[in-house]
Amino acid sequence: MGTDDDQTAVLLQVDRLTVEFPGVRALDDVHFDVRPGEVHALVGENGAGKSTLLKVLGGLHRPSAGEIRLSGSTYRPRRPADALHAGIAVIYQEFNLYPDLTVAENVFSGREPYHPLTRGIDYAQINRRAAELFEVLGVSIDPTATVGTLTVSEQQLVEIAKALSVDGRIIVMDEPTAALSADEVTRLLDVVRRLRSEGRSVVYVSHRLDEVFAVADRVTVLRDGRHVRTAEITATDQEELVRLMVGRDISSVFHREEVQEGALVLELDGVSAGRQLRGISLKVRAGEIVGIGGVAGAGQPELSQVIFGALAVSAGAMTMDGRAYKPKSPADAMAAGVGFLHEDRKAAGILPDLSVRDNLTISVLHRVRAAATRLLSPAAQTAVFADYRKRLAIRTTGPDQLIGQLSGGNQQKVLFGRALAPGGRLLILNEPTRGVDIGAKVEIHHLINEVTADGTAVLMISSDLPELLGVSDRVYVLAAGEIVGHLEGQDRTEENVIACATTGRRIFSEVSAA
Amino acid sequence: GCSDSNKTGSDAPKDDKVVVGFSVYDMQYEFFQKMEAGTKAAVLAKGWEYKLHDEKSDENEMVTGAQALIDQGVDVLIISPFKPSALGPIIAKAKAKNVPVIVDDIGGGGAPYDAIVISDNAGGGKLAAEFMAKQIAANGKTSKNVASITCEPSAVYAARRNAGFKEAIEGLGFKVVAELSGNSKAEEGYKVMKDILAKNPDVAGVFSCNDPMGVAAANAVKDAGKNPVTDIVTVGFNADPEALTAIKAGGLAATVAQDPTAMGALTVKLAEQALAKTAITFGNAAEREVFNPVKLVNKENVDSVK
Amino acid sequence: MTDALRKAPLALPLLAVALVLAVTTNSFLTVGNLENVLVAAAIVAIPGLAMTFCLAMGEFDLSIGSTVSLAGVVCCSSIIDGMPALLAMALALVVGAVIGLANGLVVTKLGVTPFIATLATLVIVRGLSLAYTDGHDQIVSSAALKYLVGGRPLGVPMPILLAVLCTALAWWTVNRTRFGRWVCAVGSNREAARVSGLPVDRIRIAVYMLVGVAGGFWGLLISSQLQKGNGQLGMGFELDAITVVVLGGTALLGGRASVIGTLLGAVLIETIRNGLNLLNTPPAFQRISVGLLLIAALALLGLRRRTVKAAPVPVTVREAAA
Amino acid sequence: MSTTTETSTPVEPPRQPGQDRAPMARPSLGRLWDTWGVTAILLILLALTPLFAPDFMELENLQSVLRESAYLGIVAAGMTFAIASGAFDLSVGGQLALVSVVTLMAYSAGGTAAAIGAAVATGLACGLVNAGLITRLRVPPFVATLGTLFVFRGVAYILTQDGPKTLPYDQIDSPFVKIGGLNVAGLPLPFVIMLAVYGAAWIILRRTATGRRILSYGSSPAAARFCGISENRIRVIVFALVGVSVGIAALTYITRVWTADGSAQDGFELKVIAAVVLGGTSLKGGKGTLIGTFSAVLLVSVLNDVLVSQGVPSAYQRIVLGCVLIVALTIDGLRTRFAVPGSFRRAVAGLAARPSASGGA
Ligand SMILES: Nc1ncnc2c1ncn2[C@@H]1O[C@H](COP(=O)(O)OP(=O)(O)OP(=O)(O)O)[C@@H](O)[C@H]1O
Ligand SMILES: Nc1ncnc2c1ncn2[C@@H]1O[C@H](COP(=O)(O)OP(=O)(O)OP(=O)(O)O)[C@@H](O)[C@H]1O
């Protein structure tokens, strides 16, 4: 090994890296390095090229120019297996899990140990080791559960466990916390610190700058595929990072317009659905933003899907605008004026083979047809596309780009636009800003605010506590499929939400009961 | 080189040389290979030109290819039709261009062809029945139960064989206790025979409408520990080489032979008559049928069959 | 009981069909007939097991029927040419393996969709087989070959014994070995398998070779029964093999393999076929019955599934968190 | 030792929201290939054909090729919808047999109009039976249509137990028979019908809400559901479209071959599916190209015609046809592999730089 201090201090060195896709240069002459035992954060707007850089490290993309050196020697992964052999474990932004296999099988895929006696896969061992990993992460996930039945946040945790189970020198995490609850984030950050103390390096991508400041030693900012700055974390601050990322100042203060108490839009009365939801009663009024909080797995997606007609009601009743509301399918719900954003972008959000324009207009096809012929009008579709692209700052090469080729955050913006497009009575938003950058997050919050001004009611499910409390007028808290809290006014505090969600306390504000 | 017998440009003067087009059922079967050889030899012997089209067991290919032969200017069309009932459009086109049509085997489908050379399928079935009854008696069996394995329901010629067999065997006092389809295939013939043996272990004979099924049925009989000649008289149809081999080895009781080579030669003779507009002597004038005889082949005469 | 049904859902329709046949015929329940049915089922179950891997991997192999033919032709003509029977049989398996390798390479290295690649192989291999035999039967009389279906070690017909062995082996491979898990992993999410560092191309090639060898073996079984090889044999067998797998519950989209299901699927199909013959059903009605019974068997499962699982993917259906 | 590295890039003026750094409107080669690739191969084949088959270009031969490919082409148009929606219909062979038999029966009972009505109605009915099994009884499309393949053929067999249904020869001048034989401005009527079907199909797939929903469902059934697309409606529409296409195709088929029974066009389903997939429609659903299907149908027909006219024995015809299938899709496979700019150059360079190290793995 070299004797030069500056050389040995670098474990991974990326030089003049360029990556091109048809129509886009995703990375342009980028340099980046990782030292042993450091946490190096990578930040930038949606589409800045963060994931692309990580995919190069993981052997998924081949650069068109540039060099990478690992411990001083050339590192040129041709396939993911090469990265694993080199001790680089990557948690990708979009999950890579086998829905049909068990949690433990997913975690140890490719490295399944054989039992010395039976010469078959040692299930006892992998189940035990998976359980241990989840224990470290502070969650209880059944190693024998089928991954396809897990929630998004559980799937994220499986991905994390998978990376931890590899004894990697460098652990790369692409937005690992986008789908995690506050509690789980805290634990993950502890895990990251522990990895560092073991002398391992972590590359950490997140749009949540507080996490970056809580855990990183250094930070690199990418913008438009170019390197902007690398700095010791102590030598910078949030405002500076934001400015470097977006090239301008952003006020992250959300200003909620005063809304006047509207008419009752949706009411749930003792609604149950299988074992997932029990006796849910809640009300949403016109122009109101009602938040739903709780730890992951408390029944939030089920609640939203019951209202959207995707999950059957087993007991209780719903009314919409005072009339009985019994949607048999999402199509029914949409016909009644309900819009919906799913929390699982990849599995139930994007239409991967369709263009951005088609993804945006699929729920409003009747509005982009020529009146006389009832044929779709490409021009009208493009107009819808142009409108949302502008309002949401969607970064794409054009209306015909396939949505699968967008960066994760930009996909999320398209899906948000899709949910918004039909307009109507009620908008159900599951994790509306999952994976979007700081600027777009503010923009989305403004848009939510705007739709309520037209009298649309919003039901927002968010595991991001500041968002939940900052954006909604009232908050219901779910725990184990039941409503355990209803927080209004002064009571809307992080402490109260956490108390209800995790400690079994029940808090019901008395401000305006009915 | 592309100046072989397949090619006659339409640029060749029409009346220079008689061009015969032959559309064959499927060149993947030995039966039709022999028929083709017989036809071709007879055509070339006359100093005529010969064009071949293979229908590949497909009615669409049959119509397209036969019509294409007419388009290419053949003077006479000989066809061994995969689907006799699809001869209509071909003959319509031939009539429009004044091309006589001679059908070889399978069936005429009711269309106005000039003549059809046909094996006596029903007669063959009858021969099979008579032989079977005799052999059963010789075996000393008292059971009056027999079975038959048929081709796919759409094979009209095969249905005639079965009908001829059934009528004759029942006339001899037997009962056809199982009549199942092996879809002309050896694999299925074998399985069907096994099922027959399970249900009617006492059958004294079995007739199959073609030899692949017949030999397969004989194999099934052997696999059940019985003899296909002396226990269960197994008879096929066609005199395919595998049947002749089996008969010699005592692995099949009999088959019914047609003579496809001779049939091919006969169609050419009829074609010449049709071209010369001389009258044809029909075996059955109503259907313009010219019969080609069939004969039963068993251990005694198998060596005389080529 | 319900758990057993969930694991082997075909057991119910199978029992129903068997019951009906036991009542309506007096020959169904005879030893000879049951043996018939089981031998026939074993012969399609063995390639079906290989095909189970292919479907679990989310892919199809349509070429197996042609492999049956070519393998049989190669084996029989080699025996005719004086090759020792065992060697000729091994050669037939090699032919199957080579066809499988070709499929695997075309699919992985040339990036051709499996459906078209194996359809092309189906056409090409059939062409080879027909060109080689030129329509002539390759007739053999080989005791060694005959033993494959005719042998009765321990008094059990050879195919049944082999099918039981193969099923056990396949079950173990699917559920207890890396290879089996990797096949399901590739079928469940091929991209994830690649990202996890699995040798995806090699897994796929191996599965195609497995199907190829199984196709070769199927060819030997057929040639063993018929004592001949022929370019026409095995036509349409690809659908037979795929049908028993699908009927057995292996998802067409991949990710899961039901080994026992395949075995039951084969038994069900052959029981139906046998039953229709015992009942002397005319061919036209046979087709309808096979079709209707296929649909009925799966409809039974479908209706049951509907009552169990109200909402489709990816709604989280799981026990409420503690 | 510096703690902060700054790139030379200065902080740029704020970017307009939605503005991209590399706006590229021109369609990529890959996208063009998706739609037009098989067409290109077809054109190359057509350009080369006269070199080895001079007779091919004769009018009567061209007409014959177009006429005979129509029925397969029409069903392939319908099948494109099924495959684009992520399902396929294995029963089309049975449908064609049944529709043809019923149509001939209707013709002898009520003439041309009755026959045309019966064809479309029977096709539609078959499609609805499939859809019903899939949506009501929850049978997966593969098994449902495999089952109905047997059932439809079986019914056709039952209807033709006393022999195949046939157009009587004396009906040769009936307008019905003309459907298969007539030429319109030199184009065979079956081909004209096929063109019309493709026109209509293209509009449905590309220009109607229904078409967009079919593609969406095929791309991701789960996501489509949350867009308010009803799975059942998609299934019904798609299988009805296949059925109707078989109904129309049967008209051009039956008036060319004049006969039908339960065995008509054995193995039809694989030919149809192969044409659709060869054309570029993805079996995984979500992607469909009618231009591709159309070209693939003609590609196979032209190839078949050339092989037949050159007197190639059928066994070898198969070998050539299979190889062409592989070559056509290899070009497609390589295209996806080298979609990224510069990847081809790098692959070539990589091959050159790797003289003998390729043996091991
Ligand atoms: N497979 C692909 N094909 C074409 N373009 C792509 C592809 N993958 C990424 N891109 C483009 O590359 C650019 C960088 O994307 P990348 O995913 O690296 O962004 P990111 O910084 O990770 O964004 P986010 O925060 O939204 O995840 C984007 O413009 C994206 O559209
Ligand atoms: N496949 C489908 N899935 C779900 N909803 C549908 C579907 N087709 C139509 N709809 C709904 O039916 C209602 C009528 O709308 P629309 O006029 O678009 O239907 P349509 O007439 O069937 O469409 P098209 O004109 O494309 O045939 C709308 O609410 C629309 O969303």
Ligand SMILES: O[C@@H]1[C@@H](O)[C@H](O)OC[C@H]1O
């Ligand atoms: O006897 C012939 C049979 O062998 C063949 O398969 O079909 C036509 C028949 O005439």
Ligand SMILES: [Mg+2]
């Ligand atoms: Mg990203």
Ligand SMILES: [Mg+2]
């Ligand atoms: Mg409409």
